Amino acid sequence: MLQEVLSENANKSVVVSPLLVRFSLCKLALFAQETAKDELLNVLGLNSDSMLQMCYSCLKEVMSQFKNIDLVTINKIIVNYTADINKAFLNSSDFGVTIHQVSYKYPKYSVSFINKEIDRVLYNRITDVIEPTDINNKTSILIVNIAYLKVTWEFPFDIKLTKDMKFHHQNGSVSMVPMMSKADTYFYLEDEINNLQVVNIRLASFGLTMTLVVPSTAKGLGSLLKQLSNDPDFLKRIYKKMRPDNVNIMLPRFKIKTSLNWNKFLNKIGVKQIFNETNSGLSGILKENSATKYIYLSNCKQKNYIHVDEMGVFRHPIEELPPDLHNRETINQILADHPFYFSINLQTDYHRQWDAQELLTGVYYGPHS
Numbered sequence: 001m002l003q004e005v006l007s008e009n010a011n012k013s014v015v016v017s018p019l020l021v022r023f024s025l026c027k028l029a030l031f032a033q034e035t036a037k038d039e040l041l042n043v044l045g046l047n048s049d050s051m052l053q054m055c056y057s058c059l060k061e062v063m064s065q066f067k068n069i070d071l072v073t074i075n076k077i078i079v080n081y082t083a084d085i086n087k088a089f090l091n092s093s094d095f096g097v098t099i100h101q102v103s104y105k106y107p108k109y110s111v112s113f114i115n116k117e118i119d120r121v122l123y124n125r126i127t128d129v130i131e132p133t134d135i136n137n138k139t140s141i142l143i144v145n146i147a148y149l150k151v152t153w154e155f156p157f158d159i160k161l162t163k164d165m166k167f168h169h170q171n172g173s174v175s176m177v178p179m180m181s182k183a184d185t186y187f188y189l190e191d192e193i194n195n196l197q198v199v200n201i202r203l204a205s206f207g208l209t210m211t212l213v214v215p216s217t218a219k220g221l222g223s224l225l226k227q228l229s230n231d232p233d234f235l236k237r238i239y240k241k242m243r244p245d246n247v248n249i250m251l252p253r254f255k256i257k258t259s260l261n262w263n264k265f266l267n268k269i270g271v272k273q274i275f276n277e278t279n280s281g282l283s284g285i286l287k288e289n290s291a292t293k294y295i296y297l298s299n300c301k302q303k304n305y306i307h308v309d310e311m312g313v314f315r316h317p318i319e320e321l322p323p324d325l326h327n328r329e330t331i332n333q334i335l336a337d338h339p340f341y342f343s344i345n346l347q348t349d350y351h352r353q354w355d356a357q358e359l360l361t362g363v364y365y366g367p368h369s
Helices: 004-008 018-030 036-042 051-057 108-122 219-230 232-241 263-268
Strands: 014-016 071-080 098-102 141-150 163-168 174-191 195-200 208-215 243-250 254-261 297-308 330-333 340-346 358-366
Touching: 004 014, 004 219, 004 263, 004 358, 014 254, 014 297, 018 036, 018 051, 018 071, 018 141, 018 297, 018 358, 036 051, 071 108, 098 108, 098 232, 108 141, 108 232, 108 330, 141 358, 163 243, 174 232, 174 330, 195 243, 208 219, 208 232, 208 330, 219 232, 254 358, 263 297, 297 358
Parallel strands: 071 098, 141 297, 243 330
Antiparallel strands: 014 358, 071 141, 163 174, 174 195, 174 243, 195 208, 208 340, 254 297, 340 358
């Protein structure tokens, strides 16, 4: 699913969260029946309701720490305001997903109400998640995910080392960007076979890291994405080879905001039945003998934002940082001055990067892309 999104947005910087969509699908799968349940379990890579419960529980501890930094996730399933919804569906918050009832009778006001609720939680930093065309008299179920992250490092970059440098685009053009610099000990790998450098950086929250995958050339990102499309486990094998090493990271400041409707991507990977307006397999969401006869997924909307700079929301005194390694003779250099891949990971064991779950995944093609 991730590769489908990245491929369709070629040459465009994006940040997406298949994991948040996964949590919503797990919630629907608990109440799905027959073909719909089979499709959902197959896509999720699970085979029972007990395995469904593990979908979120193993990450709950890490995700509960988000409040310590400027990372906010919202995961809602919105249904029409009616007495026909099964209370078991309404009253649980499985998988970190909350259920909300909103009257669709007046679509314009429904859109405004949902967006204002999101604005209130995010202090207007991500707006207009739901568009006027997303709700009409046929709308049934809406999935809404949002992720906002101002990256805060465990040990920040020194802003005095940031300088303007060239960023080389895929088409050969060049832009000037503020390039941050920091030398420290990180999990790192230089893969000469696949022409990649990979580094894992801890963030200032338990179990949260950022991984950068930097191809050796400005045109190398396309090859990496193609490799991931053909072999989704490619990076996991790369991560298993990473070892602690001294590395000087040079990374541009950047911001990315992405709006996405997941409907067509879910269809492509085999999630189809739950979109069927007369036979969705989601009748378990309704009470028995309810007046509402049909319930189905209308839209799966997502909007994400990531902001990377030297520090984030904390301002550590520079003297408290580990000794700088810039002047060491034997130090690896990783220079992200051309398009690269990145992920924000949830991992309870920092030494097992390959077991991490990617909360956010993205590609950066440079400024104005």
